[in-house]
Amino acid sequence: MPLETDVAILGAGLVGASAALALRRRGLSVALIERDYGGARASGVNFGGVRRQGRSAAQLHLSARAHPIWADLRRHIGIDGEFVRSGHLKLARSRADLESLAAYAERVDGFGLELTILEGAAFRARFPGFGPQIVGGSLCPGDGHANPRLVAAGYAAAALAAGASLLEQCRISGFEHGGGFRLRADDGREIRSPCLINAAGAWGGEIAAAFGDDMPIRVDYPTILVTEPLPALLSVSLGVEGGGFYGRQVSRGNLVMGGGFGIDTGNDTARPDAQAISRIGEHGAAIMPAMRGAQVIRVWAGIEGYTADKNPFIGESPRLPGLFHAFGFSGGGFQIAPAVGEVLAELVCDGASPTPLEAFRPDRFQGTCP
Ligand SMILES: Cc1cc2nc3c(=O)[nH]c(=O)nc-3n(C[C@H](O)[C@H](O)[C@H](O)COP(=O)(O)OP(=O)(O)OC[C@H]3O[C@@H](n4cnc5c(N)ncnc54)[C@H](O)[C@@H]3O)c2cc1C
Structure with missing residues (x-):
C-alpha cells in the first residue's frame, strides 16, 4: 500500500530531520525518507563547527535564529549533542588578514556576534600556544562546537519520537508529479504526498532536476582528521582567515x-586524499606547535553540495508549487540546520517565513552561468 502523508521529506540529514520535527509540532503527518540511516551523511560526519563568524550577512539571519537552539538542544531533541559554547577564533597570518577580519566585523555589526579583534601582546597573553606566524585573530565568544554524530542522529530520533514516519534504507529512484508527488523506492515502496521537501544534500541537484528544476551544485568531499587524545591545548573552535x-x-x-x-x-562514497591529510597535519602543527608528533587515529571524507555563491537553496520551486528545496549548504549547513527546519515548516504551513530568504531563492542562477 502506498504511504500517504501531508509532507514527504527526501533526506534524513539534519535539514530533513529538523524540518520533520518542526512539521510534526505543527500537527502535519510526515514521511522522512532516507537511503541510508538518519544523519549518516554530511550531517553526521562533519567537523562540528557551530559557527556564525565568517558567514555572509545573508546567512546571519538564519544563523541568529539557530543560535539559541544550540544552547537549548536538550529541550529540542532530548540530548545536548556535546555542544560547547567555546568561542570561535578566526586566525590571521598577516596584517592583511587582520584588516580583512576587522572589515568583516564592521560589515556584520548588528547581528550580535560581539567580535573582538585581538593582536600583538593582548593576543599572545590570551592565546600563548599559537605558532609565530599567527599575528592575531577575531574572537566570536558565543560560537562553539558539537558532536555531529550525536546531533544528526538525535534530530532523526526526535522526529521519529514526535510521530514522523522514518523510512530508512529507502532510496528513492522514481519521481512523479501529477495530482501530488509520487516517490518510488528501489524496493518498491511508494510514498504519496501533496508536498515534497527536497533535503537530499549533495544529491539535491539531481532530485531538483528530476522535477525539471535546474539548480546547479558542485559536489566535493571535505576531509577530517582526528588525533589521539592530547593534553588540553585548544579552548576555542578555530578557523583561519x-x-x-x-x-x-x-x-x-x-x-x-x-x-x-x-x-x-564512486557509488556515492568518498575517501580522504593523502596529500590533503598531510597538509591538514602540517597546518595544525604550524598553528599549534604543541601537537607536533601527535598520532592520527582516524580520517574520513564527507560528501557536500556547493553552490556558486556558497549560499544554500531554500524555497519553493518556481515551477512546481508544493515542491520545496533546501540543499547546497556549501560546507556550512550544520549550525543553521535547526533554523532551516523551522523555516521550511513555515513555508509549508504559512506560505512564508519571517526569516529573510531572498538570497537563497531556488531560481537565482537561472539564465546565468554560475
Ligand atoms: C566533512 C564536512 C565538514 C563540515 N563541517 C561543517 C561545520 O563545521 N559547520 C557547518 O555548519 N557545516 C559543516 N559542514 C556542512 C554540513 O555538514 C552540511 O551542510 C549539512 O550537514 C547538510 O545537511 P543536509 O541534511 O542538507 O545533508 P545530508 O546530511 O547529506 O543529508 C541528505 C540526505 O539525503 C539522503 N538522500 C539523498 N538522495 C536520496 C535518495 N534518492 N533517496 C533517499 N535518500 C536520499 C542522503 O543519504 C543523506 O542522508 C561540513 C560538511 C562536511 C562533509
Missing part, C-alpha cells in the same frame, strides 16, 4: 581538524 584549516579539541582530548578535500570513490 582565507580558509584551508579548521580545528577543535573535544573534552576527551582528541583534536579534530579539517581543511582539505578528498576523492570520489
Whole structure:
C-alpha cells in the first residue's frame, strides 16, 4: 500500500530531520525518507563547527535564529549533542588578514556576534600556544562546537519520537508529479504526498532536476582528521582567515581538524586524499606547535553540495508549487540546520517565513552561468 502523508521529506540529514520535527509540532503527518540511516551523511560526519563568524550577512539571519537552539538542544531533541559554547577564533597570518577580519566585523555589526579583534601582546597573553606566524585573530565568544554524530542522529530520533514516519534504507529512484508527488523506492515502496521537501544534500541537484528544476551544485568531499587524545591545548573552535584549516579539541582530548578535500570513490562514497591529510597535519602543527608528533587515529571524507555563491537553496520551486528545496549548504549547513527546519515548516504551513530568504531563492542562477 502506498504511504500517504501531508509532507514527504527526501533526506534524513539534519535539514530533513529538523524540518520533520518542526512539521510534526505543527500537527502535519510526515514521511522522512532516507537511503541510508538518519544523519549518516554530511550531517553526521562533519567537523562540528557551530559557527556564525565568517558567514555572509545573508546567512546571519538564519544563523541568529539557530543560535539559541544550540544552547537549548536538550529541550529540542532530548540530548545536548556535546555542544560547547567555546568561542570561535578566526586566525590571521598577516596584517592583511587582520584588516580583512576587522572589515568583516564592521560589515556584520548588528547581528550580535560581539567580535573582538585581538593582536600583538593582548593576543599572545590570551592565546600563548599559537605558532609565530599567527599575528592575531577575531574572537566570536558565543560560537562553539558539537558532536555531529550525536546531533544528526538525535534530530532523526526526535522526529521519529514526535510521530514522523522514518523510512530508512529507502532510496528513492522514481519521481512523479501529477495530482501530488509520487516517490518510488528501489524496493518498491511508494510514498504519496501533496508536498515534497527536497533535503537530499549533495544529491539535491539531481532530485531538483528530476522535477525539471535546474539548480546547479558542485559536489566535493571535505576531509577530517582526528588525533589521539592530547593534553588540553585548544579552548576555542578555530578557523583561519582565507580558509584551508579548521580545528577543535573535544573534552576527551582528541583534536579534530579539517581543511582539505578528498576523492570520489564512486557509488556515492568518498575517501580522504593523502596529500590533503598531510597538509591538514602540517597546518595544525604550524598553528599549534604543541601537537607536533601527535598520532592520527582516524580520517574520513564527507560528501557536500556547493553552490556558486556558497549560499544554500531554500524555497519553493518556481515551477512546481508544493515542491520545496533546501540543499547546497556549501560546507556550512550544520549550525543553521535547526533554523532551516523551522523555516521550511513555515513555508509549508504559512506560505512564508519571517526569516529573510531572498538570497537563497531556488531560481537565482537561472539564465546565468554560475
Ligand atoms: C566533512 C564536512 C565538514 C563540515 N563541517 C561543517 C561545520 O563545521 N559547520 C557547518 O555548519 N557545516 C559543516 N559542514 C556542512 C554540513 O555538514 C552540511 O551542510 C549539512 O550537514 C547538510 O545537511 P543536509 O541534511 O542538507 O545533508 P545530508 O546530511 O547529506 O543529508 C541528505 C540526505 O539525503 C539522503 N538522500 C539523498 N538522495 C536520496 C535518495 N534518492 N533517496 C533517499 N535518500 C536520499 C542522503 O543519504 C543523506 O542522508 C561540513 C560538511 C562536511 C562533509
